Amino acid sequence: MITAERKPMDEIMGMIDGCGRILLVGCNECVTVCAAGGRKEVALLAAGLQMASMKKGRALDVREMTLERQCDPEYVEELAPHIDQVDAVVSMACGCGVQEVARRFKKTPVYPALNTKFMGASEGPGIWAERCQGCGDCLLGLTGGICPIARCAKRLMNGPCGGSTNGKCEIGNDVDCAWHLIWERMKELGIEDRYEDVIAAKDWRTGRGNGPRKILREDLA
Amino acid sequence: MKTESVLEKVLASGELAVTGECGPPRGALPEVVQEKAAMLKGYVDAVNVTDNQTAMVRMSSFAASVFLRQMDLHPVFQMVTRDRNRLAIQGDIIGAYSHGINTMLCLSGDHPKFGDHAMAANVHDLDSLQLIQTVRGMRDEGLFQGGAEIKNPPKMFIGAAANPFADPFELRVARLAKKVKAGVDFVQTQCIYNIDKFETWMEGVRERGLHEQVYIMAGVTPMKSAGMARYMKNRVPGIDVPDEMVKRMAGVPKDKQAQEGIDICIESIERLRQIEGVSGFHIMAIEWEEKVPEIVKRAGLYPRPQV
Ligand code: SF4
Ligand code: SF4
Numbered sequence: 001m002i003t004a005e006r007k008p009m010d011e012i013m014g015m016i017d018g019c020g021r022i023l024l025v026g027c028n029e030c031v032t033v034c035a036a037g038g039r040k041e042v043a044l045l046a047a048g049l050q051m052a053s054m055k056k057g058r059a060l061d062v063r064e065m066t067l068e069r070q071c072d073p074e075y076v077e078e079l080a081p082h083i084d085q086v087d088a089v090v091s092m093a094c095g096c097g098v099q100e101v102a103r104r105f106k107k108t109p110v111y112p113a114l115n116t117k118f119m120g121a122s123e124g125p126g127i128w129a130e131r132c133q134g135c136g137d138c139l140l141g142l143t144g145g146i147c148p149i150a151r152c153a154k155r156l157m158n159g160p161c162g163g164s165t166n167g168k169c170e171i172g173n174d175v176d177c178a179w180h181l182i183w184e185r186m187k188e189l190g191i192e193d194r195y196e197d198v199i200a201a202k203d204w205r206t207g208r209g210n211g212p213r214k215i216l217r218e219d220l221a
Numbered sequence: 222m223k224t225e226s227v228l229e230k231v232l233a234s235g236e237l238a239v240t241g242e243c244g245p246p247r248g249a250l251p252e253v254v255q256e257k258a259a260m261l262k263g264y265v266d267a268v269n270v271t272d273n274q275t276a277m278v279r280m281s282s283f284a285a286s287v288f289l290r291q292m293d294l295h296p297v298f299q300m301v302t303r304d305r306n307r308l309a310i311q312g313d314i315i316g317a318y319s320h321g322i323n324t325m326l327c328l329s330g331d332h333p334k335f336g337d338h339a340m341a342a343n344v345h346d347l348d349s350l351q352l353i354q355t356v357r358g359m360r361d362e363g364l365f366q367g368g369a370e371i372k373n374p375p376k377m378f379i380g381a382a383a384n385p386f387a388d389p390f391e392l393r394v395a396r397l398a399k400k401v402k403a404g405v406d407f408v409q410t411q412c413i414y415n416i417d418k419f420e421t422w423m424e425g426v427r428e429r430g431l432h433e434q435v436y437i438m439a440g441v442t443p444m445k446s447a448g449m450a451r452y453m454k455n456r457v458p459g460i461d462v463p464d465e466m467v468k469r470m471a472g473v474p475k476d477k478q479a480q481e482g483i484d485i486c487i488e489s490i491e492r493l494r495q496i497e498g499v500s501g502f503h504i505m506a507i508e509w510e511e512k513v514p515e516i517v518k519r520a521g522l523y524p525r526p527q528v
Contacts, residue, residue, distance in 0.1 A: 154303070154329045154343065158350035158403075159396045161329050162384030162411055163458035170458035171332050183392050195392070196399050201307070201351040201366060 070097025276336025
């Protein structure tokens with residue numbers, strides 16, 4: 001999923017300075033799962049913004065909505081009846097959702113309430129960790145199902161650096177060394193000998209190297 | 222001989238080779254490079270010139286290497302994949318070669334987190350192994366990584382680092398084998414304090430005959446004080462300083478610790494040179510270049526061969 005964290009209150013307050021009425025829009029997908037921008041977080045932020053405004057001696061009208069998927073035009077359309085009544089939209093979706101709202105409603109400013117972080121997975125209650133950087137040419141079949149691009153701090157594709165210590169990355173004890181994990185997994189799968197297959201320099205055109213990417217599926221278009 | 226590298230010639234002659242290290246200054250101070258280099262002249266075959274070492278901005282390895290060439294020293298041009306993409310890397314390699322630099326070391330580099338620009342984006346377009354492959358392709362096939370032909374391709378003698386002490390230990394021989402497969406000509410190891418562990422690694426290296434396919438230069442760093450020994454033991458990832466060594470350093474009075482560090486370094490070289498497959502020494506006397514002549518002489522590595 002795409003993970004995100006809420007921005008500090010002051011920053012959000014700064015963005016909506018001068019607004020009397022806002023539409024605060026959550027999303028029911030990834031940001032709900034990572035507890036950053038679902039219905040519950042929308043309600044919490046709405047209350048927080050109103051309180052902060054009151055302290056400044058201003059009234060703030062907050063309308064709350066949570067869409068099924070904010071990155072999908074079909075659902076974003078649900079905002080249309082409300083958009084003219086507000087000074088701004090504050091989006092609690094990931095950056096994709098924020099942009100979809102901005103694309104649909106040309107005249108109303110849209111502000112992000114979240115910092116979008118990474119594509120990751122949950123490692124336990126309240127913990128999410130990065131897993132994939134969307135390189136567009138997945139190597140996981142060669143690396144035992146553990147991604148060296150997203151999970152090695154130096155993006156090494158051919159083995160651990162000289163700083164790997166007791167299974168941890170040289171950048172800190174709270175980060176697993178991706179290559180330690182890959183090696184352990186290769187052993188479990190009995191494919192240690194495959195470690196010595198050199199992974200050649202990557203063609204980053206499948207990733208960001210080629211500019212903004214697009215998928216076009218003729219069969220669906 | 223694959224190149225004109227003096228280091229290659231010494232290694233190929235079968236003599237124990239010696240390299241030193243010159244860390245460029247944090248400012249436009251050519252005289253600092255020249256002073257350090259002058260201390261090493263005549264005592265080493267080649268001098269590693271570090272590339273934004275510890276992820277701190279310094280004079281570039283390329284520029285400092287050119288100063289060394291002007292003094293008729295032989296730089297080992299270090300290059301990390303952290304700071305440059307493949308365009309910049311290859312441009313610098315042909316530039317360096319045009320200045321008579323024919324030996325280089327391919328590294329991934331310390332993470333920016335350790336330096337003074339922790340906010341920097343790290344590039345890692347290639348990894349250290351792919352860099353080895355790239356330099357080999359430039360030399361042996363005369364092709365850029367992208368496939369186009371190079372006019373007058375750079376003939377670099379290709380080095381890399383090897384750390385027998387990092388984890389997972391059991392993977393460390395395979396890691397070297399993989400670098401050999403990618404085309405490395407020589408490796409310099411992380412500083413060796415735990416000689417027993419190094420011997421175990423070398424056994425594995427010999428079992429696979431890797432010592433016959435790549436020159437292995439044993440890395441040594443004299444310790445200046447017990448404090449430095451403790452710091453290296455506890456703080457530097459991938460360095461293994463046994464307790465006895467810290468104790469030995471701490472066991473002598475403060476004003477004698479530096480000398481003790483030099484003595485340990487020389488004893489280490491004496492023991493390491495007995496190990497089959499060790500082709501030379503990489504003496505990293507960090508900000509202590511003036512001690513290199515003493516170490517080289519007392520270790521019986523002086524005079525350096527004329528090749
Ligand atoms: S190899 Fe690429 S696509 Fe596969 S997990 Fe890693 S970043 Fe994602
Ligand atoms: S310690 Fe492991 S994860 Fe960290 S940079 Fe080195 S190889 Fe990558």
